[in-house]
Amino acid sequence: MSQLLSLRDRKRAETWAALHLSASGTALDKGLECVTVDAVAADAGVSPRTFFNYFASKEDAVLGLQEPFVDESMLAEFDVDGDLLASVSHLMHAVTRTIHGSADENGNRCREVICKYPQLMHRRFQYIVKVEQLVTDAVAERLAPSSRWAAAPAGYNVEDVAKMLVLVAGAGLRFAIQKTMSHPTRESQSEALDQGMELMRNILKELL
Template sequence: MSQLLSLRDRKRTETWAALHNAAARLTLENGPDRVTTEAISAQANVSARTFFNYFSTKEDAILGLQDPSIDDTWLEAFDVDANLLDQVSRLLVHVVHSTEGGADGDSLRMEVVQRFPQLRQRRFGYFLKVEQLVRDVVTEGITASAKWADVAQHHRAEDISRMIVLIAGAPMRYAMQESAHAPTLDNQFAALSTANALLREVLPEIQ
């Protein structure tokens, strides 16, 4: 049974990658406005109906985007009573990567976005989903935390978590810009350590 599931997972991954690669390459050849889901499906050797089992729109296929998710190991390790700046900023980076469907399509994705910057708006929509997912995790932790009880008496847990995620998002974006030449998870985490240290130095000076 596990071998069957593994085979299905591998087949699904291969089909997802084929659709993304076809969509990205057709976009680079013809521009996004001239690309259709039918052409993408034909290039990937799947039916047009199958396309929508993997992507909601052609833009998602072009950029290789999928709904954000968080690994159970990250959820188990998350501690709202510990250093939230480091934890939340790293969690944001992790969840952003979950929307991009693996590293194989990174070079195509980068080339498409550089040539057709109008597609960044679609990526931004997915980043909002990332923020919401991380906010939900932080909110749940704050609601159950004795450490945050006093603050939670004056502010809603949802508002507290929104502020935390926005603050942690600043070094996350800084790190992604610094590692844009090679946007691997390791490079981004390395840049994130520097960004968080810089934020800690800057914050006292702007209060």
């Protein structure tokens, strides 16, 4: 059964990649207006109906965007009673990477497309909003039973605290992405993220 699931997962990943590479390649080589669901599906050897099992729109296929997710492996080292800001920032990093499929794991092709068609930036931003909501929900769920965070600052609740943590962590993540634009690997971004969060802490100490 596990082998069968593995084959299914591999086939799904291959189809996703074929659709994305066809759509993005057409956009980059011929123009965004030349990308059609029918043509992309035919190029990948699937029906137009099947296309929508993988992408919500042709723009998503061009950008290589998929629904973000949180799994247990991402939460394994999440320490609500430790360095919470670091935990949230790395969780944000991990979940953000899930919006890109394996064919464009580091988002390089997505950036190339957005550079040529900046009007598509808003679509990627919509996925980042989904990431923020997923992470906010996950963080709030872990803050609630914590004796450290059960009593949120007066006038606020754990959802408010989680939302603020995600917004702060998001600033650090944007810093890391900008710093590693020329070499955006998981490792380089993670290292830059740690450096960015340390810089943020030092700046906040000066400000506060």
